[in-house]
Amino acid sequence: MPGCMKTSDPEPTDNKKFVIGFSQVGSESDWRIANTKSMTETFSNDPEYEFVMENARQKQENQFASVRRFILDGVDLILIAPTVEEGWQTVLQEVHDAGIPVIIMDRSVAVWDNNLYLTNIGSNFLGQGKKAADWLAKETSDDEQVNILHLQGTIGATAQIMRTKALEDAVKEHSNWVISSQLYGDFTEAKAYEVMTDYLKENSDIDVLYSENDNMTFGAMRAFDEAGITYGKGGRVKIITFDATKEALQYCMDGKVDLCVECNPLFGPQIKELIQQYRNGEQIPKQVYVDEQVFESKDLDRDFIDKREY
Numbered sequence: 269m270p271g272c273m274k275t276s277d278p279e280p281t282d283n284k285k286f287v288i289g290f291s292q293v294g295s296e297s298d299w300r301i302a303n304t305k306s307m308t309e310t311f312s313n314d315p316e317y318e319f320v321m322e323n324a325r326q327k328q329e330n331q332f333a334s335v336r337r338f339i340l341d342g343v344d345l346i347l348i349a350p351t352v353e354e355g356w357q358t359v360l361q362e363v364h365d366a367g368i369p370v371i372i373m374d375r376s377v378a379v380w381d382n383n384l385y386l387t388n389i390g391s392n393f394l395g396q397g398k399k400a401a402d403w404l405a406k407e408t409s410d411d412e413q414v415n416i417l418h419l420q421g422t423i424g425a426t427a428q429i430m431r432t433k434a435l436e437d438a439v440k441e442h443s444n445w446v447i448s449s450q451l452y453g454d455f456t457e458a459k460a461y462e463v464m465t466d467y468l469k470e471n472s473d474i475d476v477l478y479s480e481n482d483n484m485t486f487g488a489m490r491a492f493d494e495a496g497i498t499y500g501k502g503g504r505v506k507i508i509t510f511d512a513t514k515e516a517l518q519y520c521m522d523g524k525v526d527l528c529v530e531c532n533p534l535f536g537p538q539i540k541e542l543i544q545q546y547r548n549g550e551q552i553p554k555q556v557y558v559d560e561q562v563f564e565s566k567d568l569d570r571d572f573i574d575k576r577e578y
């Protein structure tokens with residue numbers, strides 16, 4: 269019947285779809301979930317593309333297996349959000365030899381031949397850490413010792429390496445700043461809660477918590493609450509957190525978190541644009557940084573938080 273279309277009509281079998289294999293880090297954080305959503309919404313709703321995502325559950329060997337499967341399947345392009353920077357040379361060489369282009373997203377890879385990928389798009393993690401350190405310099409006096417407790421994400425991930433470097437560099441420049449301890453939180457709330465709970469049994473002399481992502485911050489806040497340690501405006505510990513998810517911004521507006529450094533996960537559309545440019549034979553930049561800012565309580569209001577997409 270004219271105008272009537274069965275919902276079960278088969279999809280047009282135009283085999284010209286551009287097939288993307290995507291190896292995602294995992295689902296360790298709210299940031300990651302927002303990033304996966306941005307990627308799937310961008311590509312799954314576009315009939316020009318077939319988008320195959322595999323979740324590596326934070327294990328690099330799972331990523332290697334996915335990438336090798338994508339090669340065997342003959343995908344048109346491989347997207348990788350690498351868990352850690354090291355160890356990619358061999359598998360990227362295999363992709364290169366198979367003639368498949370690669371885009372590295374979110375974090376980076378440490379390979380000696382950067383012709384093994386088209387571009388690297390994601391955050392300027394060092395810049396994020398520097399913004400945090402600059403803020404702390406303004407908020408503290410040079411005359412008093414500042415004890416910083418440092419919660420680290422997955423060791424070897426660009427987000428961890430660069431945020432840590434920014435802090436360690438700043439500590440070298442401020443003789444009164446001390447990193448009292450570096451605890452391993454793996455970017456997850458559960459791990460951060462566990463290590464913080466343990467740490468607070470013996471230690472309480474903390475002026476600043478520098479937490480490399482929001483989910484670890486949430487775990488730390490729970491541990492502080494249980495240990496009776498106050499934080500935020502009017503509290504004992506200043507909290508600096510990375511990502512600026514909706515929940516963290518809410519805490520910041522309420523005065524429980526002092527600084528949210530934004531890490532923008534919503535770059536699916538930007539990746540699609542880069543792929544489009546590549547397919548059109550245009551030159552694409554080797555490194556693309558996404559736009560990001562920092563937030564204090566005074567920068568936030570209800571309307572802004574309600575509209576926040578992640």
Ligand code: AHR
Binds near residue numbers: 427480531
């Ligand atoms: O690589 C981005 C980082 O990884 C985000 O800060 C964190 O939340 C995520 O797990």
